[in-house]
Amino acid sequence: MRLMRPLITAAAVAFALPALSQTDPLPSWNDGDSKAAIIAFVDGVTTEGGDDFVAVADRVAVFDNDGTLWAEKPAYVQLYFAIDRVKALAPQHPDWTTTEPFASILKGDIDKAFAGGHKAIAEVIGATHSGMTTEEFNSTVLDWITTAKNPETGRPVLDMVYQPMLELLAYLRANGFQTFVVSGGGIDFMRAFTEQAYGIPNPQIVGSSGKLKFDIVDGKPELLKEPDVDFIDDGPGKPVGIQMHIGKQPIAAFGNSDGDLQMLQYTCITDGPRFCAFVHHTDGTREWAYDKDSNVGQLDEGLSAASTYGWTLFDMAKDWKVVFPGTQ
């Protein structure tokens, strides 16, 4: 009933069923188990007097970013930003032509550059995300991201957000939820675009971060970004980030990889009405199909946990009418 398009009859109005007069809040979702589960959960926690009612103050929903709200293939957008920054900053770092991983990046051999795994990534992030104020960094990201394109699809990265997830965010907010991003991505990197892209303001962005240093330079206060890592908001770090920034357990959590497993455990292994889901990348035609064996966004343990705990899998191929805004 509640999914029907407006087709109001005098009788329906007389029965005073407001749901009937609403347009579909999730138009890019195919009718099916996932959509029905979302709507049943929201109806439950918003029905005053019902068993599952949750006060507005406790309606906290957390979302991973990469692979959950926007595409993370062939690699994280933030990594492409870092690579472009290495190229832009290379003239000021002559030693980079002979020092890995910078040398391989400058030669265009990205695979070789990041063969060193996390250590190489941390080095590149450290070198490109520090040595400037938070304000300067914000403008640099903003300049870059408004023109950056996905290297495989050629589409602007900001157009590769998931339309169904934008609708889910808006639907939850319309029902009194506060929506937070809780991502392994850099907090300062994300804040340059998350308000515009997702309608989520800066205080509701939780992410990884480097150390900051306050100083007054030429009479002007500034926060300098330092190269040392301060906090990694991934895996078991996600519940920690949630406690630090939000200070209450969410009642809904959405991720797509094993890095989100602990966030979903923290949210959903408890009493009371809860909703946990993984975006399952099953659509090799409109997006990318990957899970257990992927080097980016691996979903393996998470799939087992979803099965054990009855979490929802958003099957991208089956559940989503549209993947990216303005596409079919």
Added chain:
Amino acid sequence: MRLMRPLITAAAVAFALPALSQTDPLPSWNDGDSKAAIIAFVDGVTTEGGDDFVAVADRVAVFDNDGTLWAEKPAYVQLYFAIDRVKALAPQHPDWTTTEPFASILKGDIDKAFAGGHKAIAEVIGATHSGMTTEEFNSTVLDWITTAKNPETGRPVLDMVYQPMLELLAYLRANGFQTFVVSGGGIDFMRAFTEQAYGIPNPQIVGSSGKLKFDIVDGKPELLKEPDVDFIDDGPGKPVGIQMHIGKQPIAAFGNSDGDLQMLQYTCITDGPRFCAFVHHTDGTREWAYDKDSNVGQLDEGLSAASTYGWTLFDMAKDWKVVFPGTQ
């Protein structure tokens, strides 16, 4: 005009001046420079089309806690909590009877216990604020704080919040501000009472913190509080905490000690409409009179900065009709 009590005449209504029909939003403030400055600032940033208009999303106000929103004398409330926890936990720590600073606390010699300064305090906080889950800690604080009394006045500590500051918080929120606590106090400690005491929800509390560890114990997810310090939200740490948790520069900041100086610098040494103020403890009769020479809440450099930058001093004796709720 705007400070008048409701005394509406037909003529006033005919002129359609809505301010006249409002009751005084700051009834515990004496008419004077401080109250006038607050109201002029709020009028400025909320007047659409005016030079000083600030969009709702950017109306961020930050408040120190100890000495700014509630009393901090004779010592921080959190320290009394820690002392009571040492006494409660002593049977499980027989070594404390011979180890400082615990031995002196157990003998009731608080001065001697904390003669070691920050190191001794950190040791006591570490020992009493760790080894339990965030949930357990929250209940412990809540149990304690609802009965805790100030050792000098005998009043419940929760009754020693400042009535004029509660009105200021409410007035700012009524004008579209988000109000944040940014305090050197422990973030988990504060969150046990800040929503009830100040109407500020957990995500808007910024404070000092220890390390947290996520684990699943007996099938139940939990966050364990560890003894190591993670972040000190004081002095130059306050602008850092603001960037981490809020991600934008506030437009108003309220403190009372030199530990708030950098927060006020970060907020107010910049272009655009800004409001910075120190609560100046000038009232030895109704509260405590202290500034430059105090061991708790020293305000020395801050007084000079206030004079240099034209920040407001809330003169407790002169500006406040009432200090604590329900008193004169």
